[in-house]
Amino acid sequence: MKISTKTANRIFDTCNTIFMLFIIVIMLYPFLNTLAISLNNATDSIKGGIYLWPRIFTLSNYGSIFENELLLTAFRNSVARTVLSTVGGLFICSMTGYVLSRQEFIARKFVTIYFLMTMYVSAGLIPTYFLYRDLSLINNFHVYWLPGLFGAFNVIVIRTYMQGLPDSLVEAARIDGASEFRTFFQVVLPICKPVLATVGLWISVGNWNDWFTTYIYASSRRSTLTTLQYELMAVLSESMAQMGQQQSGAIAAQGAAAFNNTSPIAIRATITIVAAVPILLVYPFLQKYFVKGVHVGSVKG
Amino acid sequence: MxxxxxxxxxxxxxxxxxxxxxxxxxxxxxxxxxxxxxxxxxxxxxxxxxxxxxVGFEQFEFLFGDASFFRVMRNTLGMSVISLILGFTCAIFLALMINEIRQMKFKRVVQTISYMPHFLSWVIAAALISDFLSSRGILNTVLMQLGIIDAPIIFRANPDYFWWLIGWSNVWKSVGWNTIIYLAAMTGIDPALYESAELDGAGRFSRIWHITLPGIKSTILVLVIMNMGWILNAGFEVQWLLSNDLTINTAETIDLFVIRYGLNQRNYSLATAFGMFKTVVSIILLTAANFVSKRVAKEGLM
Known part of the structure; x- marks a missing residue:
């Protein structure tokens, strides 16, 4: 018996749609489940059994998080470091990209290799730690943004984009007597918005999501230098340490003494949502840009 | 002059x-x-x-003679290889299937959602994953409802599961993101090939197998080879966040070893020696990978 091509196609499409729905569920469910727990009454959440919808709706978990002094500091630090790193990083990377995109630049080859090498040669954790110590960056807010402004991959992506711009732009600016820096800043940069959006997204995601810098370089001044992701990590490892107790069902709201009317499960879920939402609100709007950016980076990198 | x-x-x-x-x-x-x-x-x-x-090469001699060196290397390579194989097959499969979606709107929605985990931090991902796998989590609940298991499996406590836990965590986090490059390569395939295949009566599967897959073959090859160069970089964040005392034997990678010896035990010299070893081997591997991929890519173009 032979199935007609049309029917075979329809079967294929149906199976594929089911598969895609499965993918959507796998990707979204853990997040939506956490969202539901963060919106559910904290003591009720301990009973378990919450899936996609809160059982007893409340906003008090968010209330108690934003009353917590440490978490407010963490939030402020995360925002500050992300803004500083993104603005500074975009400036340095695009200026470097501009110089490397000028075909006539005499040291172009040497400088490109000089920068590309940093992608492969890294000194490692311990020598870096000692360097930061000598620069007194340990337990200093500047450790969050100063060392990480340059990114060789970002420079290559920006340079490749700039090489695709018409030469006449730069030449026209030069005939008008504009300096190189003005040409870069006022002529080239404004038309690079797509690639700047991509690289800016990468830099800000990397900074917003980083907890390790706090852990290694700033944890002894946690009360002033902590970040949101670090606090989430701390809550997470606390609840892991309690894993044994959790299984015997003997979980009391002991880990959350600093919070009012809440439980570790609820606190964890709520911080997770607060830490995730800013990025999740931004990235879909930049999708068409970063999809191109990945392509450029992989071909020319 | x-x-x-x-x-x-x-x-x-x-x-x-x-x-x-x-x-x-x-x-x-x-x-x-x-x-x-x-x-x-x-x-x-x-x-x-x-x-x-x-002291010359004393630190290296100690390192290579130490049992933990082999354990750490085994873990690093094991997790890298599992992540590499799972990562590539899943991403290629997902890209092929996304490419077959006909409604453009649905396709975009699937893509956007599949990119989401890439933008979450490993801390958030680890929190979500450990909830998903916990004894009262959704996976155990579903498996018990279906009668596949009688008692919940404590995935996080079993050292034998750890490499696979990392492999699948990596897949969840990056499979959507990794389809971007394949989907971009697929747009470069000549549509006339599909049309003539359809006239010849080729079904969907045979079109995927005979046209789409060969069309992205060189992309796959280059990516596989380049990723081999990063094989010693199994990462540390996800292992750090998902491991515990029960699983540390199979969880410790080179980077975790460096953190433990260097920062926690202050054996700076040994940690630096291991970090240096990793960088040097990585550079050799990457140079080799670069060389091979240039030759293979050229051959792929012929």
Whole structure:
């Protein structure tokens, strides 16, 4: 018996749609489940059994998080470091990209290799730690943004984009007597918005999501230098340490003494949502840009 | 004569130099200067006199003779290989299936959602994953409802599961993101090929197998080869966040070893020696990978 091509196609499409729905569920469910727990009454959440919808709706978990002094500091630090790193990083990377995109630049080859090498040669954790110590960056807010402004991959992506711009732009600016820096800043940069959006997204995601810098370089001044992701990590490892107790069902709201009317499960879920939402609100709007950016980076990198 | 023209061109391009030299100095400080710290790998700390003493290759000899070196290498390679195989097959499969979606809107929605985990931090991902796998989590609930298991499996407590836990965690986080490059390569395939295949009566599967897959073959090859170069970089964040005392034996990677010995036990020299070993081997692997991928990619074009 032979199935007609049309029917075979329809079967294929149906199976594929089911598969895609499965993918959507796998990707979204853990997040939506956490969202539901963060919106559910904290003591009720301990009973378990919450899936996609809160059982007893409340906003008090968010209330108690934003009353917590440490978490407010963490939030402020995360925002500050992300803004500083993104603005500074975009400036340095695009200026470097501009110089490397000028075909006539005499040291172009040497400088490109000089920068590309940093992608492969890294000194490692311990020598870096000692360097930061000598620069007194340990337990200093500047450790969050100063060392990480340059990114060789970002420079290559920006340079490749700039090489695709018409030469006449730069030449026209030069005939008008504009300096190189003005040409870069006022002529080239404004038309690079797509690639700047991509690289800016990468830099800000990397900074917003980083907890390790706090852990290694700033944890002894946690009360002033902590970040949101670090606090989430701390809550997470606390609840892991309690894993044994959790299984015997003997979980009391002991880990959350600093919070009012809440439980570790609820606190964890709520911080997770607060830490995730800013990025999740931004990235879909930049999708068409970063999809191109990945392509450029992989071909020319 | 020649040197004079070079100098005059440098002077002529002083503005470009003024823009790039500060960046080069910055990169020198933060990327090249710490390489001097590799000297620590050939030294030993003398607490009595508070000085570093030159000891040659003693640290390396100790490292290669230590049982934990082999354990750490085994874990690193094991997790890398599992993540590599799972990562590639899943991403290629998902890309092929996304490419077959006909409604453009649905396709976009699937893509956007599949990128989401890539943008979450490993801390958030670890929190979500450990909830998903917990004894009362959704996976155990579903498996018990279906009658596949009688009692919940404690995935996080079993050292034998750890490499696979990392492999699948990596897949969840990056499979959507990794489809981007394949989907971009698929747009480059000539539509006429599909049309003539359809006229010949080729079904969907045979079109995927005979046209789409060969169309992205060179992309796959280059990516596989380049990823082999990163095989010692199994990462540390996800292992750090998902491991516990029960699983540390199969969880410890090179980077975790460096953190534990270097920062927690303050054995700076040994940790630096291992970090240096990793970087040097990685550079050799990457250079080899680069060389191979250039040859293979050229052949793929023929």
């Amino acid at each position: 020649r040197t004079r023209t070079i100098w005059s061109r440098i002077i002529q391009q002083w503005q470009l130099f003024a823009m790039i030299v500060p960046v080069m100095v910055y990169v020198f400080i933060f990327s090249y200067l710490p390489l001097g710290g590799w000297a620590m790998a050939f030294q030993r700390y003398r607490p009595q006199r508070e000085v570093q003493e030159w």
